[in-house]
Amino acid sequence: MNTLSYGLLSLLAQSSFSGYDLMLRIQPFWPAKHSQIYPLLAKLEQEDYIRFELVSQRDKPDKKVYSLTGKGQEALKDWFDQPAAEPALRDEMMLKVFCMSYAKRESARKMLADRLAYHGEQRQKYESKLAELKERAEWPEAGLPEPSHPLFGAYLLTRKAIMSNETNTEWCKWALSLLPEGD
Amino acid sequence: MNTLSYGLLSLLAQSSFSGYDLMLRIQPFWPAKHSQIYPLLAKLEQEDYIRFELVSQRDKPDKKVYSLTGKGQEALKDWFDQPAAEPALRDEMMLKVFCMSYAKRESARKMLADRLAYHGEQRQKYESKLAELKERAEWPEAGLPEPSHPLFGAYLLTRKAIMSNETNTEWCKWALSLLPEGD
DNA sequence: AGCTTATATGTCTATATTTACATATAGGAA
DNA sequence: TTCCTATATGTAAATATAGACATATAAGCT
Incomplete structure (x- = not known):
């Protein structure tokens, strides 16, 4: 479980999101391409931190809407109390x-x-x-x-x-x- | 030649520095460990962007003091006129x-x-x-x-x-x- | 005498991240 | 019709970065 994984869990605490949504929302605070997000979500789902529901859409392709499991909520609370790493700016x-x-x-x-x-x-x-x-x-x-x-x-x-x-x-x-x- | 490499050249435009100095000086603007810096400097030296001089010190271990070559100065000027990548903050x-x-x-x-x-x-x-x-x-x-x-x-x-x-x-x-x- | 810190340089491996390749739906523009 | 964009998900390969292992000098501390 790396920092980005916890960040995804943190976003999911607020509401359920698709992988695509999570990518767009986490971008301003932790730059990451979809090619990094999707495999992480699959891993988090396999390890029971999150689950997903397939949602069909009319005007857009189908999506997987992820939400936190109990295990995910626990992991989130433990992470929150750990000291955070120093911010890293690359410009x-x-x-x-x-x-x-x-x-x-x-x-x-x-x-x-x-x-x-x-x-x-x-x-x-x-x-x-x-x-x-x-x-x-x-x-x-x-x-x-x-x-x-x-x-x-x-x-x-x-x-x-x-x-x-x-x-x-x-x-x-x-x-x-x-x-x-x-x- | 990646961004960090150009950053090292950029620092060397101002003055000559050892690898250790470069690491400390670039840290606040582009986090990088010495294990990333030293191999890059060796590569930049092999490719004739920089050269070094061995300097003996009394109270401290010997060091390699790097400076820009003509090729390095050219590369630096070309890089400066290219559009810069967006800043990336990870916090x-x-x-x-x-x-x-x-x-x-x-x-x-x-x-x-x-x-x-x-x-x-x-x-x-x-x-x-x-x-x-x-x-x-x-x-x-x-x-x-x-x-x-x-x-x-x-x-x-x-x-x-x-x-x-x-x-x-x-x-x-x-x-x-x-x-x-x-x- | 052994421990720690700062200085100084290096390698090797693991992980994180980006780039490129791939596919699909649907809308709007040329 | 073809092209481009946004939405949506995925994989494979290349690169960047971090962490661990390694060594050496010299000062100061216990």
């Missing part, structure tokens, strides 16, 4: 920044502008996600969910993503301001 | 947050408090790094390096790390405030 752009003073000015600016645009796109996705969460679970007046709400975690994560997005956007703009156009 | 804690509403209150608070403490430690390291940079290269009056300064990139990255650290710290405190003690 090619940050490696490029090391040699930025040796690059052409226009190249350096393009690199930062590309990243700024990327953050802009990501920002929209996170805002959509937040809107989707608010629809799925209308939490009370002030716009804040209760800690006991199944979507509480998803809300915290989406807020975290937006906060990080804002900081990264700010950094890009600041770095660009230090590199005026035209060398 | 076990974030996966745990998905099922936080099903965990015990004290467990959830401990998870966040542990992360808050981690950010505190990291913060000190980044501040030390910033102080070290300021020593190695005294940049002018206002405390800002010129874009042409070899340590300009390292300065941007350290500032980025500190900004992210502050945001993550803020998120932990906010999340903890939503989870008052004693369930």
